[in-house]
Amino acid sequence: MAKKQESATVNNSEARGSKDEHEFLAKYDVNKYERPSVTTDVVIFTVRDNDLKVLLVQRRDYPYKDMWAIPGGFVNMSESLEAGARRELEEETGVQDVYMEQLYTFGDPGRDPRTRVITVAYFALVEARQVRPLRAGSDAQDANWFSVYDLPPLAFDHAKVLDYALTRLRYKLEYTNVAFQLLPELFTLTELQRIYEIVFNRPLDKRNFRKKLPIRTLEQTPDPDKGYMIEETDEFKMEGSHRPARLHRFIDRVDRVVRGFI
């Protein structure tokens, strides 16, 4: 199939650029069809204070004035959908290079009373410590983190969007290693387990949890990549009056699919 795609590309550039085509495109009327507005919204998750939080903004204007909403905005004509979503994300949190993926596109007529609005929703995972203090944006009078388990009433169909995002997040955590997006570079295994417990909202067995993690230990003769995803470091977290916990690191900070990771 990869081969087919290549040949398609070659063929495309042959087909385009002909005289006929130029004439056709010159005549093409971009206003032939009435167009909906397109926005990107970003469901931004973080884990903080032993809780799964989502970033919401309080609307300054109608419709749904004063209500809380998922941050988002109109797509610029020249930027990709993902770039638009990243722009929103950075405006709100100040962080760059975070994990983001497209979630779903919501486009029912009537979901915005002003006009037909189609919203391409994304979800993002940010590490709590990287986020700068929140400030209100141009269209928001306030911005704040809310526990996903204790949400205010939301504007538009955003309760549905958030529900969808939470389902997807759990799903992703189950079979990929995106959890590391929610942790600093060095972390203890207990901290990693807490991420899973908070997101899934249920306790996990410590021994079973650790057994599933593909950890490269320090002594171990480094088996020619036996699928390790986490490596021990020689550092420890000395904190609290108890045995120190060894710090670990994700080997490559690239999200990878791992079947039945947890």
Next chain:
Amino acid sequence: MAKKQESATVNNSEARGSKDEHEFLAKYDVNKYERPSVTTDVVIFTVRDNDLKVLLVQRRDYPYKDMWAIPGGFVNMSESLEAGARRELEEETGVQDVYMEQLYTFGDPGRDPRTRVITVAYFALVEARQVRPLRAGSDAQDANWFSVYDLPPLAFDHAKVLDYALTRLRYKLEYTNVAFQLLPELFTLTELQRIYEIVFNRPLDKRNFRKKLPIRTLEQTPDPDKGYMIEETDEFKMEGSHRPARLHRFIDRVDRVVRGFI
């Protein structure tokens, strides 16, 4: 969370309808932002002649005139995205009530040379026998089924869309029972297995395959729903010079998630 959503709905209707809001909406300028075009495309799969096929249309006009493309069209302002996709699907195939789900939204600038086009892609599964003979639509000079393993060069970024759809289809088959969408009401277990083999493009073990299927047999005392998904019928397919195969039926033709179905 469900509870929160309800309260959100109640609160919304309170917040809306105020005098302030009506004034605001009256002033709202729907042309404030330049808007992209939005289309829905539908990747329509079927299994026929021992092969996984996808429906493509040959473009009548520029851009990409004469090339093959995934069927689709502009979204009407008053219809939902899914309704638009279903309309396209029905125009092409004549079938209704088929399985369809949103796939992904493609919106890179430049993917259509005419203007910014954002495409919400869907994928659909149709039973081969229900599809009427294909006919070209208004913007297509031809329509045809192609093996996904032997595709022509495709217009726009449709090779990418199709690739994405195929990945999703395989994924769905693995952990849901959507396969029945590709079969008639009554089917043999070998036919069901063939669907999986064709989509995954690899042979499966007959005995292991059958063991995983939650089948309610005829004699069996009907265990108060032990998760049966398929039931035996007392009919057989008498065809070919060999032992007849028992016909089966999906118990409820509703798509359901079944972890590790195959």
Next chain:
DNA sequence: AATCTTAGTGTAGAATAAACACTTATAAGC
């Protein structure tokens, strides 16, 4: 030295997955 707290570790039994070959029922050919 005793106490408190979290870190860290193994095993046995159950469930699931994978590999593998022969018998059965019909139609066709003789």
Next chain:
DNA sequence: GCTTATAAGTGTTTATTCTACACTAAGATT
């Protein structure tokens, strides 16, 4: 009507994975 050809149908053994479960270790505080 006997033989042959073809796909249908069916169990067991082994390896792997999942689950439940409890004690020792290391440091801080008193």
